[in-house]
Amino acid sequence: MRPDWAQKDFYAVLGVKKDASADEIKKAYRRLARENHPDSNPGDTTKHDRFKQVAEAYDVVGDPEKRTKYDELRRMVASGGFGGGFGGGFGGGQGINLEDLLRDRAGGAGGGGGGFGDMFGDLFGGGFGGRRGSARPRAAKGQDVESTATISFTDAIDGVTISLRLTSDTACATCSGTGGKPGTKPHVCAQCEGSGFVTGSMGGGFSLNETCPACGGRQLLYDEACPTCHGSGRGASSRTIQARIPAGVKDGQRIRLRGKGGPGQHGGPAGDLYVTVKVSGHRVFGRSGDNLTLDVPVSFDELALGAEVKIPTLGGSPVTLRVPAGTPNGRTFRVRGKGATKADGTKGDLLATVEVQVPAVLDVDARAAVEAYRIAMADKPLRSNLFDQARS
Known part of the structure; x- marks a missing residue:
């Protein structure tokens, strides 16, 4: 995060009060983001800049932890909480280094850390409460990795372990992350004097530590950059992992596997x-939520007279549907416990829908039987009420 955030009123940017609830802040952000989004305002640089300001403000006050630290820093500065009568903002004093003030408040020149230094250290890039030259690179979480896997319908229902080949950011294999050409000797960065940080001005006489732009916080520089990573110290690595896809996963579902992404930096996770x-x-x-679906072909006589119809289940033994006489076409029967696995470990159901199949060709005996049925039902027309209902 940048030091100049301490001078910005993010609540005013979002148009909410300082004590606004998280829901109020979120609603304000969504409204302003829609109004000023670049996709909705092509060519309007004013709205583009406004969109960036709104996004920056929400990134801070929309996060409970960041918001707490942001509020505390502004309260201390506005009330002169750093001592010496600096109330009224950032305008008082000359040559005041906020790092020194925070270190003093944390326990004096020889303090062992904690207090305000710890509170605001991560807000402005670290370094509060420490001595120049003693700063260490901060632990950072490794890169999150995205991948896509295609599995069969059966594997989605039962669960499966698959192999995934991943590419992620890691330390350069040539220079082991130093950024220097192998065989060359490093020297202490002249710009930050080996601290990994430089002092940046906030205005009004205050200053804060920022990551050194020359060495990138690594504290050391090489006369010749690594020919592979060109001095960045980073490279790409490929590896194959075994990933367990849980039973019952749905098409398009996004599975999170903790700790299986890129390696952390400086001891980070x-x-x-x-x-x-x-x-x-x-x-x-087919599938409908946690239930499986099945279309079951049946004949007219099976629905009219009733029947016992054997149907398959996915990966299990067949089951028998007892179809009552007079069952209408399209009726769905529920077979409990033969569906997909739910999040709680129980099973959904199998939904079997009966569908009458009309034969394309009838033999002589079948045709005679159907014609006899037509004659028997001639005085009971199915559409007798259709036209009366249409007219009414």
């Missing part, structure tokens, strides 16, 4: 792996 699952279709079964 590894990033996460996000796998978007694509599920192939099945020739017989």
